Amino acid sequence: MKSQAIALAAALALNLNAAIAADTHTDHHVPDHDDRVVLDLNPGERAMILTEMRMFLDGLQKMTGALGKQDLQAAAEASRNMGQKMVHEVPAELRKKLPQEFRRLGFSVHSDFDQIALDAESMKDASATLNQLSGTLQKCVQCHSMYQIQTPAHDAGH
Numbered sequence: 001m002k003s004q005a006i007a008l009a010a011a012l013a014l015n016l017n018a019a020i021a022a023d024t025h026t027d028h029h030v031p032d033h034d035d036r037v038v039l040d041l042n043p044g045e046r047a048m049i050l051t052e053m054r055m056f057l058d059g060l061q062k063m064t065g066a067l068g069k070q071d072l073q074a075a076a077e078a079s080r081n082m083g084q085k086m087v088h089e090v091p092a093e094l095r096k097k098l099p100q101e102f103r104r105l106g107f108s109v110h111s112d113f114d115q116i117a118l119d120a121e122s123m124k125d126a127s128a129t130l131n132q133l134s135g136t137l138q139k140c141v142q143c144h145s146m147y148q149i150q151t152p153a154h155d156a157g158h
């Protein structure tokens with residue numbers, strides 16, 4: 001019993017060391033600063049983007065729930081709701097502030113969801129849909145690793 005506990009503790013220590021080593025390599029330690037590119041937006045623009053983001057999260061919740069039940073039709077519907085039809089007219093002012101790469105990734109995610117919806121309906125294969133979804137979520141990850149939104153406390157007045 002005791003030697004088992006020691007072995008476990010040793011294994012945990014090893015894992016911890018491995019984790020620390022991995023951290024120093026991949027720079028995944030708890031950050032004390034945020035060096036992602038800043039999107040300098042006003043509060044309304046920020047709210048518009050974050051609302052869309054929460055619609056993604058909501059849509060993914062519905063989509064994964066449907067896939068878990070092998071309900072490909074409902075999964076397709078949830079996916080389609082995150083497709084081009086979710087895109088609203090982006091005011092010109094805001095568009096000017098969004099880097100091209102940001103817009104490219106955003107567009108690409110929406111068109112992926114349209115494609116996933118079509119494939120879910122035609123292939124009716126939940127695990128194929130999950131694989132496609134995972135590929136698209138990689139784009140969410142990518143964009144979040146690159147950009148942050150900052151809102152000035154006071155309008156700079158220009």
Ligand code: HEC
Pocket residue numbers: 050051053054056057060101102103105106109136137139140141143144147148149150
């Ligand atoms: C084109 C870039 C981009 C893409 C693609 C993207 N996001 Fe975001 N998302 C952002 C930015 C920028 C923020 C704000 C991050 C910050 O300021 O720290 C954000 C914030 C969020 C938030 C927080 C919302 C809130 O109210 O605070 C959620 C949830 C989110 N994203 C989910 C997703 C999901 C899920 C996907 C993929 C389906 C996705 N996002 C794709 C750029 C993106």
